[in-house]
Structures are given as C-alpha cells and as structure tokens.
Amino acid sequence: MVLSRRLLLAAATASLPLGRAIAAEPILAGVSGPLTGPNAQYGAQWKRGFDLALDQINGAGGVKGRPVAYVFEDSQADPRQAVAVAQKFVADPKIIIELGDFASPASMAASPIYQRAKLVQFGFTNSHPDFTKGGDHMWSNSTNQAEEQPHLAEFAAKLGFRRPAVLHLNTDWGRTAKDAFLKAAPGLGLEVTTAEGYLPAEQDFRPTLVRARDSKPDGLVLLSYYADGALICRQAHDTGLALPMLTATSTYSPKFIELGGAGVEGAYVLSTFFPGDPRPEVQSFVAAYRAKYSQEPDSFSAGAFDTMMLFATLCDHYGPTREAMQAGLLDIKDMPSVIYGKVTFNPETRRVQGANYRLLRVKNGSFTVWDGVKAA
Amino acid sequence: MGSWLDYTINGLIIGNIYALVAVGLALIFGVSHLINFAHGSVYAVGAYVGWACFTYLNLPLPLTALVVIMVCGGLGVLIERLGLRPLAGAPRIAPLLATIGISLVIDQVLQILFTPDPRALPSPLPEWRITIGSGTIGALDVLIAATGLVSAVVLYGFLRFTRLGWAVRATAQDRDAARQVGVDTDAVNRAVFAIASALGGLSGLLVGMYFNHIDPAMSFQATLKGVVAQVIGGMGNVPGAVAGSLLLGLTESWGVALFGSSYRNLFSFVLLLLILVLRPNGLFASARTTPPEPMTGTFIAPSRVVRVPPWAVGLAVAAAICVPLIPAIPYVLQVLTNAWLMAMLAISLTLVAGTLGQVSLGHAALLLLGAYASALLTLDSGWPVWLSVPTAGVLTAVIGTALVAPAFRLRSHYVSIATLGIGEIVSLVILNWESLTRGPMGVTNIPPLAIGGLELDSPQASYWSSLAVLIVLAGLQLRLLRSHLGRTFRAIRDDDVAARAYGVSLDRYKGIGFAFAGFGAGMSGAIAAHLYSYINNETFTSTVSITALTMVILGGMGNVLGGILGAVALTALPELFRGTAEYRMLIYGVVLLLLIRFRPQGVLGTV
Numbered sequence: 004m005v006l007s008r009r010l011l012l013a014a015a016t017a018s019l020p021l022g023r024a025i026a027a028e029p030i031l032a033g034v035s036g037p038l039t040g041p042n043a044q045y046g047a048q049w050k051r052g053f054d055l056a057l058d059q060i061n062g063a064g065g066v067k068g069r070p071v072a073y074v075f076e077d078s079q080a081d082p083r084q085a086v087a088v089a090q091k092f093v094a095d096p097k098i099i100i101e102l103g104d105f106a107s108p109a110s111m112a113a114s115p116i117y118q119r120a121k122l123v124q125f126g127f128t129n130s131h132p133d134f135t136k137g138g139d140h141m142w143s144n145s146t147n148q149a150e151e152q153p154h155l156a157e158f159a160a161k162l163g164f165r166r167p168a169v170l171h172l173n174t175d176w177g178r179t180a181k182d183a184f185l186k187a188a189p190g191l192g193l194e195v196t197t198a199e200g201y202l203p204a205e206q207d208f209r210p211t212l213v214r215a216r217d218s219k220p221d222g223l224v225l226l227s228y229y230a231d232g233a234l235i236c237r238q239a240h241d242t243g244l245a246l247p248m249l250t251a252t253s254t255y256s257p258k259f260i261e262l263g264g265a266g267v268e269g270a271y272v273l274s275t276f277f278p279g280d281p282r283p284e285v286q287s288f289v290a291a292y293r294a295k296y297s298q299e300p301d302s303f304s305a306g307a308f309d310t311m312m313l314f315a316t317l318c319d320h321y322g323p324t325r326e327a328m329q330a331g332l333l334d335i336k337d338m339p340s341v342i343y344g345k346v347t348f349n350p351e352t353r354r355v356q357g358a359n360y361r362l363l364r365v366k367n368g369s370f371t372v373w374d375g376v377k378a379a
Numbered sequence: 380m381g382s383w384l385d386y387t388i389n390g391l392i393i394g395n396i397y398a399l400v401a402v403g404l405a406l407i408f409g410v411s412h413l414i415n416f417a418h419g420s421v422y423a424v425g426a427y428v429g430w431a432c433f434t435y436l437n438l439p440l441p442l443t444a445l446v447v448i449m450v451c452g453g454l455g456v457l458i459e460r461l462g463l464r465p466l467a468g469a470p471r472i473a474p475l476l477a478t479i480g481i482s483l484v485i486d487q488v489l490q491i492l493f494t495p496d497p498r499a500l501p502s503p504l505p506e507w508r509i510t511i512g513s514g515t516i517g518a519l520d521v522l523i524a525a526t527g528l529v530s531a532v533v534l535y536g537f538l539r540f541t542r543l544g545w546a547v548r549a550t551a552q553d554r555d556a557a558r559q560v561g562v563d564t565d566a567v568n569r570a571v572f573a574i575a576s577a578l579g580g581l582s583g584l585l586v587g588m589y590f591n592h593i594d595p596a597m598s599f600q601a602t603l604k605g606v607v608a609q610v611i612g613g614m615g616n617v618p619g620a621v622a623g624s625l626l627l628g629l630t631e632s633w634g635v636a637l638f639g640s641s642y643r644n645l646f647s648f649v650l651l652l653l654i655l656v657l658r659p660n661g662l663f664a665s666a667r668t669t670p671p672e673p674m675t676g677t678f679i680a681p682s683r684v685v686r687v688p689p690w691a692v693g694l695a696v697a698a699a700i701c702v703p704l705i706p707a708i709p710y711v712l713q714v715l716t717n718a719w720l721m722a723m724l725a726i727s728l729t730l731v732a733g734t735l736g737q738v739s740l741g742h743a744a745l746l747l748l749g750a751y752a753s754a755l756l757t758l759d760s761g762w763p764v765w766l767s768v769p770t771a772g773v774l775t776a777v778i779g780t781a782l783v784a785p786a787f788r789l790r791s792h793y794v795s796i797a798t799l800g801i802g803e804i805v806s807l808v809i810l811n812w813e814s815l816t817r818g819p820m821g822v823t824n825i826p827p828l829a830i831g832g833l834e835l836d837s838p839q840a841s842y843w844s845s846l847a848v849l850i851v852l853a854g855l856q857l858r859l860l861r862s863h864l865g866r867t868f869r870a871i872r873d874d875d876v877a878a879r880a881y882g883v884s885l886d887r888y889k890g891i892g893f894a895f896a897g898f899g900a901g902m903s904g905a906i907a908a909h910l911y912s913y914i915n916n917e918t919f920t921s922t923v924s925i926t927a928l929t930m931v932i933l934g935g936m937g938n939v940l941g942g943i944l945g946a947v948a949l950t951a952l953p954e955l956f957r958g959t960a961e962y963r964m965l966i967y968g969v970v971l972l973l974l975i976r977f978r979p980q981g982v983l984g985t986v
Contacts, residue, residue, distance in 0.1 A: 082911050083721075115836065131820075
C-alpha cells in the first residue's frame with residue numbers, strides 16, 4: 004500500500020522539471036512561537052524571515068535534493084501550549100530541530116522535554132542567561148546581553164554621556180540588560196543616575212520620565228523594544244524633555260520611526276542589523292526582503308532568516324538527523340550571517356559571540372550611520 | 380516641588396484617557412448591570428477604522444470621527460442584538476461571558492485583517508503646545524479632555540432630561556417594571572449600546588492618535604483600566620466615571636513618583652480594593668443606592684442537572700487511567716495533563732463561583748501562589764517535591780483566603796472586580812518582591828515531580844500524577860457538596876440574607892469555601908511549576924482566570940464533573956484547531972459564543 008502510493012507519487016511527478024526536489028520528503032524544522040495572542044506580531048515577523056530563507060534554499064534545489072520546510076505551531080508564547088507543542092515535536096521523527104519559543108516562560112518550560120528527547124531547541128530570541136543552561140541541547144544565537152550592554156555603555160561614553168538615566172523593561176530580558184549595563188558603566192566613567200523598570204503593557208511614560216529627569220541625567224538610555232521605545236521618545240518630546248536618547252538593538256525596526264514620529268528624530272540606536280551595511284549577506288537579504296514583502300526588514304525577521312539559513316547549512320554539512328544537528332552546532336565555524344559577521348558557537352555557553360555593533364542615528368525619519376559627533 | 384505639579388498634570392492627562400473608556404462602560408453597566416468586556420474591542424475597532432479613513436480615504440479628522448462613530452455605533456447595535464438580547468432570560472453571568480467571547484472574536488478579526496503589527500496613527504491636529512510647569516500639553520490633550528467632559532455632561536443631561544433617558548433609567552432600575560409600563564426595553568438597550576460603542580470607538584481613535592500607536596492587543600488594557608476607573612467613580616455612574624478616571628490617573632502618577640514605574644498598576648488595584656471595601660458603591664454614590672443583587676443566586680435560571688450515572692463516571696475514570704498505556708502519544712498525554720491541571724483550577728473555581736456564588740476573575744493568582752510556594756520550598760529550603768506540593772496547596776489556601784477576606788462583605792459584580800484586582804496585585808508583588816521571588820528573572824531549575832528517589836518526569840508519570848491529584852480533589856469536593864457544608868454554601872449563594880437570618884456566619888463559610896478552592900488551585904500551580912521547571916510572574920496571566928471561568932460555565936456552575944468536562948473541552952479545542960493557526964482563537968471565540976447562546980446553563984447543568 005505504502006509502496007504503491009510512493010510509486011504513484013513518483014510517477015506523477017517524474018514528468019515535472021523539478022520533480023525530484025518536490026517529490027522528496029521535506030526536511031522539517033518545528034517552530035514553536037506566537038501566531039495569535041499579545042506577541043503575535045513577532046511570530047508574523049519570524050514567518051517572513053523564514054519564508055524568505057526557504058525561497059532561497061529551495062529555489063537552489065533544497066538540501067541534497069530535499070526541500071527544507073518548517074511546521075509552525077502556535078503557542079501564543081504560553082507555557083502550557085509550548086509544552087504541548089514540544090511533546091508533539093519530539094514525538095514526530097520527521098522534525099529534526101526545534102526553533103523558538105519567543106518568550107522565556109514558554110521556551111524554558113518546554114526545555115526539559117526537548118532535552119530529554121535530545122532534540123535541539125534553538126531559541127533564537129531567548130536572551131535569558133539561563134536559557135542555554137537548561138541542558139546541552141539548548142542553543143541560541145540571540146544577541147547576548149552580557150556582550151551587547153558593554154557595547155551600549157561604550158557608545159554612551161563615546162557620545163559624551165556622563166550621567167545617563169536608564170529606563171528598562173521590567174522583564175527577564177530587560178532586567179538582564181539593565182544589570183549588564185550597570186556592570187559595564189562605571190569602568191567607562193559613566194555614573195547611572197537612576198534605573199527605572201517599567202511593565203511590558205505600559206503606554207504612559209510621562210511620570211516615569213519626570214522621575215528620570217529629576218535625577219538630573221545628561222542622557223537617557225532605553226533598554227526597550229521598538230514599540231515602547233518609540234512611546235518613550237515621543238512622550239519625552241511632547242513633555243519638552245530635551246535629552247539625547249540612546250536605545251538598545253531591540254529597538255531597531257522601521258516601526259520605531261513610524262511609531263515614534265518626531266519624537267525619535269535624533270535618537271541614537273545601537274544595532275546589529277542595518278540595511279545600509281555593505282556586507283553582501285546583508286545586502287542580498289535586504290534586497291530580497293524588500294522585493295518579497297514591500298517593507299523594511301527588522302532585527303526579528305533578520306534573526307529568523309539567519310536561523311533558517313543556519314538550519315539548512317547544518318543539514319547540508321552534517322546530514323538531516325537530530326544527532327547531526329547537535330554535532331553540527333558543536334562543530335560549525337564561521338557560518339555567514341546577517342546579524343553577526345561570522346557565526347561560531349561557544350561549546351560551553353552554546354551561544355554566539357561577536358555580533359557587529361554599530362551606532363545609528365535617526366535623521367530626517369530614517370536610520371543613518373552615526374557621524375561621530377558627540378551628543379552632549 | 381515643581382515636579383509634583385508635573386506629576387499632577389501627567390496624572391490628569393492619562394486620567395482623561397481612561398475617562399473616555401470608562402464613560403461608555405459606565406453607561407452600559409448602568410442599564411444592563413453588565414461589565415462589557417467587548418467595550419475595549421469596540422475601542423480598538425474605532426482606532427482601526429480611523430486609521431483606515433486617514434490612510435486610504437485621506438479624510439479630515441471631523442469626517443473620520445463621524446465614520447468611526449457610525450461604524451462603532453452600528454457595531455454596538457450588532458453586539459446587543461446578536462450577542463446579548465438572546466440571553467435576556469439566561470443566568471446573569473451569561474451576558475458577561477458573551478461579551479468576553481465577542482471580544483475574542485473582534486480582536487482576532489482585527490488581527491487577521493490588519494496583522495498584529497502595531498501601526499502609527501498620526502494626529503492631524505496642529506502642532507501647538509502650551510507649557511505648564513516644566514511639561515507641555517497640546518491640542519490633542521485638550522480635545523481628549525473636552526470629549527470626555529462633554530460626553531459625560533451630555534449623557535448626564537440625556538439620562539436626566541429626555542424621555543429616552545428616563546426610559547433608560549427606568550430600565551436600569553427594574554427591567555420588568557419598565558416593560559409593564561410600556562417601555563420598549565429592547566430599544567433602550569439598543570440605544571445604550573449604540574451610544575456607548577460610538578463613544579468607545581471615538582476614544583479608540585483619540586487614544587490611538589495620542590500614543591501614535593494602535594494594535595489589536597490594545598483592547599484588554601483599555602477595558603481593565605476603564606473598569607477600575609468606573610468602580611472608583613461608582614458602577615454605572617457616568618459623571619462618577621470621569622472623576623474616577625482622573626483620580627486613577629493621579630494615583631498612578633503619584634505612585635510612580637513615590638515608588639517607581641514597576642509598581643504602577645499596583646496602586647490602581649490597591650485603590651480599587653480600598654474603594655470596594657470602604658465605599659463599594661463608589662466615591663460619589665448616594666447613601667440611598669440599593670445594594671447590588673447577587674449575580675448567580677436568586678435569578679439563576681433553574682436548569683435540570685444532567686445526572687451522570689456512577690458507572691459512566693467510573694468508566695470515564697478507568698478510561699482516563701488507561702490512556703497512557705497506548706504507546707507513543709506523548710503529545711496527547713501532555714495536552715491531557717494540561718487539561719487535568721486546568722480541571723483542578725476549574726473545580727476550584729466552580730466551588731467558589733458556582734456553589735458559593737462568588738464569581739472570581741482572579742483565580743490564576745492562586746496558581747501563581749502555589750507554583751512559587753512549591754518552587755521556592757524545594758529550591759531555597761531543600762524540601763522534597765512530594766512534600767512541597769501539598770504544602771504549597773495549604774499555603775495557597777491560607778494566603779489566598781487572607782487576601783480575599785476583605786472582599787467577603789461584597790456582593791455580585793463587586794466580588795468579581797475585587798478578585799480581578801487581587802489577581803493583578805499578586806502578580807505585581809511577585810514581580811517586585813525580588814529578594815523572595817527573584818523578580819522578573821523568574822525561578823529556574825525547579826526539580827521535576829518525584830516521590831522519594833523516583834522521578835516522575837516522563838509524560839506518562841506526569842499524566843498519572845496530575846490525574847491522581849485531580850481524582851482525589853474531585854472526590855473530596857463531591858463529598859463536600861453532599862455534606863452540610865455544601866448545603867450551607869448553596870444557601871449563601873441563593874439568598875445570603877436568608878442564610879444569615881438562619882444563623883449562618885457568612886464570613887466563616889466563605890472562608891472555608893475559598894480555603895478549599897485555594898488548596899486545589901495551589902496544588903495545580905505547584906505541579907505545573909515542577910512540570911515546566913521555570914516560572915515567572917507571567918506564567919499564569921489573567922487570561923488563565925478568564926479561561927477557567929469559561930470552563931466552569933461551559934460545564935455548568937457548581938458542577939464538579941462539568942468543570943472537568945469544560946477543562947478538557949477548552950484545553951482540547953484550541954489544540955484541535957491547531958492546524959488553522961491564525962484562525963483558531965477566532966473559532967474558539969465563536970464556539971464559546973454558540974455555547975453561551977444555546978446552552979447558557981452549561982453542558983451538565985448548574986448544581
């Protein structure tokens with residue numbers, strides 16, 4: 004029965020030019036992430052990045068004659084659903100790697116299941132320092148706050164900040180970032196006047212800004228995502244708070260400018276991803292992204308693109324099996340990447356070092372490379 | 380000192396924004412005694428309609444506002460006609476759930492149509508600003524304040540001086556009596572929903588312009604703040620809602636000034652609880668206001684309970700025990716394990732909401748308490764898991780009951796709002812009490828379930844241990860319902876005045892009920908913590924409370940087997956619709972609405 008169906012399929016597709024690539028069983032990645040619920044926007048960005056990568060991979064004939072594909076299971080970034088998805092993936096032998104989830108409570112709740120099944124959980128947005136400590140099958144190419152924040156502090160110093168005030172999201176991500184920033188600051192001659200944590204659903208930052216202002220800072224450092232970062236800049240602008248703003252890489256998104264309007268004009272944005280970057284990986288990604296979606300990519304879609312490319316490369320170099328994924332991540336060196344110069348994983352931390360950091364400035368409503376002029 | 384002026388002005392500005400939403404909520408509550416959870420969704424629709432008018436039609440602001448008012452007014456009429464009017468004879472909790480279902484559907488439709496990405500909604504108003512203190516206010520701030528005040532004044536005048544306004548108030552006071560004297564109460568409801576929704580849509584447009592940010596998730600926050608504001612001002616009191624909103628804005632702003640932003644919502648909810656306990660009818664209520672009627676009790680629609688024969692229950696239990704014997708279905712086991720954990724929460728909630736008549740909207744807080752208690756006992760105090768899980772149940776019972784005790788004197792919707800507030804407070808305290816709870820980083824490396832040296836971390840073992848705890852809890856609860864305790868609980872639910880007249884101490888029995896419920900929910904949270912190995916303050920959100928309530932109603936209020944059935948159905952449904960990804964929450968919402976419409980007393984009937 005099985006045999007005859009396979010024969011039939013082969014017969015039906017043999018006449019097509021791409022017959023072999025299409026008929027072959029696809030190599031599958033399982034994606035656990037939010038497609039609905041409050042974080043659905045990030046899942047949507049992931050999909051754009053994945054699909055673009057797959058266009059290129061499968062357009063070039065796939066991996067060893069087999070197409071690469073992913074199964075996206077909506078978890079709403081909810082731990083209960085993420086663990087159910089995890090069981091589904093580990094039980095499906097066709098799935099050889101898992102990508103996601105989005106937020107730490109969901110990702111880390113699912114980690115024990117992936118670890119026990121020896122299925123690689125690749126949390127490409129998981130910056131929680133304990134995520135990769137969940138087991139030797141937890142990997143991440145998310146930019147690491149311990150690495151990023153010293154860069155941010157360094158740029159703050161270069162911009163001439165002496166007494167910055169820090170506003171940070173009071174989540175595991177924002178907290179990690181803040182601690183790393185505060186640790187790096189004194190060595191660079193920065194005296195942080197206040198560090199204000201705010202809740203993720205917050206929209207009104209006026210009182211927070213007054214509080215920051217009263218600590219008499221000479222600049223504001225925002226450890227925010229793009230939506231809340233844009234709100235803060237706008238409200239600072241509206242309340243007439245004329246302080247230079249320096250924001251973390253997570254605010255880099257065309258939406259930051261769209262939502263921030265006049266408020267983000269002049270803001271300094273640290274970024275690992277910049278469409279104007281001359282490196283060929285970046286240029287081809289940006290051109291393809293614009294052509295496919297008629298919009299600008301952001302760091303979430305770039306991260307998803309990088310991750311899917313990494314997956315295809317791992318399959319190609321090490322073979323499409325679960326064991327090969329783990330072995331490949333331990334072994335792979337200098338993988339080209341949009342976010343990083345070259346990706347090599349540290350086998351101890353199972354994270355990547357050496358992202359490209361550059362400082363951008365919002366000028367006339369678009370991101371430009373910082374011209375080196377001090378802010379204060 | 381200058382900063383205090385700034386904090387005050389900032390508080391008033393955000394208070395203005397809350398007022399826009401609170402006025403519409405108050406109007407609807409005043410007439411229908413209904414917290415309209417769909418109001419926030421209408422508000423989001425208003426924002427998106429405005430965005431479409433600006434972007435595609437290039438309409439000026441006044442025309443855009445007119446379109447928004449008409450579309451949202453029409454949507455309000457539709458909500459009333461399709462979602463609420465058919466439920467006129469249903470238990471009074473049914474329309475409340477219907478609004479939750481409608482809200483799910485609208486939010487999902489918005490998300491599918493407009494993608495979940497946030498969008499900018501730039502204000503076309505002129506860019507002038509006046510400096511006050513060391514901050515400034517602009518044209519939009521003035522427009523928002525004016526809209527809030529004018530709508531409150533106009534509505535007040537409408538209710539007081541027009542014939543339709545009188546009809547609205549008559550309907551609010553006594554629907555049946557109003558009908559007898561010839562008021563067309565359906566028309567009144569329609570009018571009220573149209574006005575309130577038009578206003579809601581307009582507020583969405585203005586607030587979207589204010590933040591230059593609209594997204595489909597904006598609806599829940601708006602509803603939450605609006606509800607708090609109108610409780611402060613007095614439920615159903617339109618001018619009070621404006622005053623309550625301003626007070627809420629000021630409290631938040633001053634709270635941030637004193638303690639920092641991370642405590643912000645804590646002040647809103649503490650203020651909410653203070654008002655509820657000290658002046659349950661709001662700051663501005665007159666002494667003559669009649670006490671609220673119980674939400675389930677006296678007006679509960681009598682329904683025939685479906686008697687499930689004991690052999691069928693036995694068979695179902697046996698089947699459930701045997702499921703893990705089927706090989707290679709870890710996903711099914713995980714979904715069912717989740718269902719058993721949710722079922723523990725559901726039967727806990729069905730006890731307080733159904734049997735005792737105290738509808739809790741903050742039940743997820745009990746999960747958080749249990750999860751943290753057990754996680755911290757094992758990690759910080761080195762307790763074995765088999766001991767820490769039941770201890771977490773006991774701790775949750777004690778802490779949960781103590782927290783809710785001040786709300787024992789409340790009735791009806793006030794209990795629901797108080798528990799909603801307590802739930803948010805628990806989550807915020809966990810976030811901020813870092814020395815104990817590790818704050819936003821959460822608790823990592825929680826050991827798996829184990830008895831002695833036997834680790835229960837396989838899907839089968841997790842399944843059986845959750846099921847075993849559920850069976851014991853359900854058995855205890857069924858026993859309790861048949862005892863004098865169960866009878867007393869139902870007496871309190873059906874008529875607390877009569878119960879008191881018979882010498883029943885309300886507080887003591889409510890305390891026993893909540894303690895029992897807290898124990899079960901705490902165990903559920905504790906087991907979940909050991910299954911997940913990582914928890915933080917966002918592991919169990921207010922959505923879980925709403926889902927649990929939906930399960931309870933689906934199964935039939937107070938019905939233990941119904942609660943379990945509801946939990947299994949509502950955990951399995953979204954999983955079954957998994958293939959439809961983006962559409963599954965929409966389908967879930969529609970299914971929920973159909974159930975409420977055609978079987979509001981629940982599948983197995985109210986006990």
